[in-house]
Amino acid sequence: MKSAFLVPFFGDLPAYFSFWAKSCETNHENFHWFVYNDRTASAYSLNEAVTMIPYQFDEMIADFKKMLSLKISGYRLRNVCDYRIMFYFLRRDREPLDDFDFIGYTDMDMIYGRLSDFLPSDMSRYAMISADDGKPCGPFTLISRSAVQSLSGFDKLKLIIQNQVHVSFNEAEDLMNFVSGGNPVFCHTDPLQPARTPGFNFRKTFSVWDKGRVKVWDNRGNEKEGGFYHFSRYKNKHGFRVKADALDREQWAVYRYGITDIRSKWMSYLLKLSLVI
Numbered sequence: 068m069k070s071a072f073l074v075p076f077f078g079d080l081p082a083y084f085s086f087w088a089k090s091c092e093t094n095h096e097n098f099h100w101f102v103y104n105d106r107t108a109s110a111y112s113l114n115e116a117v118t119m120i121p122y123q124f125d126e127m128i129a130d131f132k133k134m135l136s137l138k139i140s141g142y143r144l145r146n147v148c149d150y151r152i153m154f155y156f157l158r159r160d161r162e163p164l165d166d167f168d169f170i171g172y173t174d175m176d177m178i179y180g181r182l183s184d185f186l187p188s189d190m191s192r193y194a195m196i197s198a199d200d201g202k203p204c205g206p207f208t209l210i211s212r213s214a215v216q217s218l219s220g221f222d223k224l225k226l227i228i229q230n231q232v233h234v235s236f237n238e239a240e241d242l243m244n245f246v247s248g249g250n251p252v253f254c255h256t257d258p259l260q261p262a263r264t265p266g267f268n269f270r271k272t273f274s275v276w277d278k279g280r281v282k283v284w285d286n287r288g289n290e291k292e293g294g295f296y297h298f299s300r301y302k303n304k305h306g307f308r309v310k311a312d313a314l315d316r317e318q319w320a321v322y323r324y325g326i327t328d329i330r331s332k333w334m335s336y337l338l339k340l341s342l343v344i
Contacts, residue, residue, distance in 0.1 A: 068097065068190045070169040070209055071162075073154040075103040075147050077124050081175065082309040083302070086276075086326055089314060090178040090295075091116040093279035097183050100173075101162055103127075103154075120162070130157040135219065137228055145233040148172075148205060152237055153228060155215050164212075169196070171209035172237060177297040178274065178321060180281030185258045185294035194250040195243055198259035198294065202240045206297045207259060214246045221245050261293035270300065271342045273322035275329065286342035296321060 091100050095116035102113075103122035110120050124142055127150070131137040134156055139146075151172045155164055164170060168191070186196065194214040197204040210218075218224060223245075227236040236242060243252055256263040261283040262272045271286035274296035282292045301307055301323045308325035316328045322341045329335055 068168045069166065070098050070171055071164055071167040072098065072100045072171045072173045073103070073151055073158065073164075074100055074173060074175065075122065075127070075151050075154060076175060077105050077144060077147065079106055080104065081302070082311075083321075083326055084175065085311070085314050086178060086309070086319070086321075087175050088113055088117045090180075090276060090279075090281070094179060094182050099167070101158070103158075118162075127157065131228070135225070137225055139229060141231060143231065143233065146228075146231075149224075149227055149234070149236045152224065152242070153218060155212075156219060168212060169209040170212055170215045171207070172205075173208070174206040174297065174299070176299045176302045177206055177295050178276050178281055179295045180276075180293060181279055182259075182294050187253050190253075192251060193253045194247045195252040195254065197243075197252075197254040198256055199238065199254060199263070200256050201243075201254055203238050203243050203254070204260070205235070205238050206299075207295060208237070210246055214248065214250075217246070217248065258291075259294035260297065261291035262296060264291065264293075267291070272296075273320055273338050273341060274298070275318060275320045275338075277318045284338075284342070301325075 092114045100117045101120055102117060103120050105123045107119045107121045113119050128139045131139050155170050159165060194211050196209040198207040227234060262269045267289050268285045268287050272283055274281055274283045280292060281296050283296055284290050298321050306324050310327045313319040313326060313328035318329055320327055320329045320338055322338050
């Protein structure tokens with residue numbers, strides 16, 4: 068099964084973007100990420116899994132009006148989380164989206180492991196696959212292409228998109244219920260999102276990317292490999308630093324103080340120490 072993630076991101080790409088993109092690359096045989104960015108001058112392939120596409124916020128607003136008769140007012144970046152649900156209709160004639168079996172949305176403040184190892188083997192029977200229990204997941208949700216096409220008739224979603232208030236509908240059960248149309252869904256933290264699985268303390272975790280695999284540890288002694296690690300709790304904290312030279316290593320870690328290589332025993336000690344301080 069082939070899946071495409073549509074990722075609008077307006078503004079300067081974050082310091083951790085290169086690590087995100089590298090973790091995408093391991094999954095290029097089954098997944099592709101289209102990143103829509105207003106600071107990108109021209110379309111290009113960043114790697115085998117990531118395509119960068121120039122896209123202005125005003126251009127997106129015009130596309131919503133032209134293609135879906137939806138009026139968006141103002142420059143509200145938080146609402147992009149809901150806009151992206153409908154990006155398939157804005158971009159299907161410009162990217163080969165109909166070549167994919169699933170269309171999804173995801174975040175950038177995360178690193179991926181080998182995703183196919185943690186998805187159901189019978190993906191085709193599901194209308195939605197997500198990494199949250201019983202609902203869509205903002206960091207990782209896939210919707211079958213036939214179910215995505217039905218979203219053009221979802222009046223509640225249209226109202227949400229035109230609303231000036233951010234309501235995080237991309238994680239709403241109503242969205243899952245509409246998309247499913249009575250068909251089965253696979254919405255589970257385990258095994259895709261280890262840090263959120265039962266027994267884990269998601270507030271005290273770190274993760275190691277190792278040649279394309281991602282493993283997560285917490286302060287309770289839990290250790291688990293999974294599909295991805297979402298570090299949204301840490302990215303904006305004072306002291307979060309990204310060491311760019313770690314990108315060329317076969318192993319690097321994401322923890323409360325940033326992204327770093329783990330060549331030394333001292334660094335391994337600091338990772339564990341970060342779980343208790």
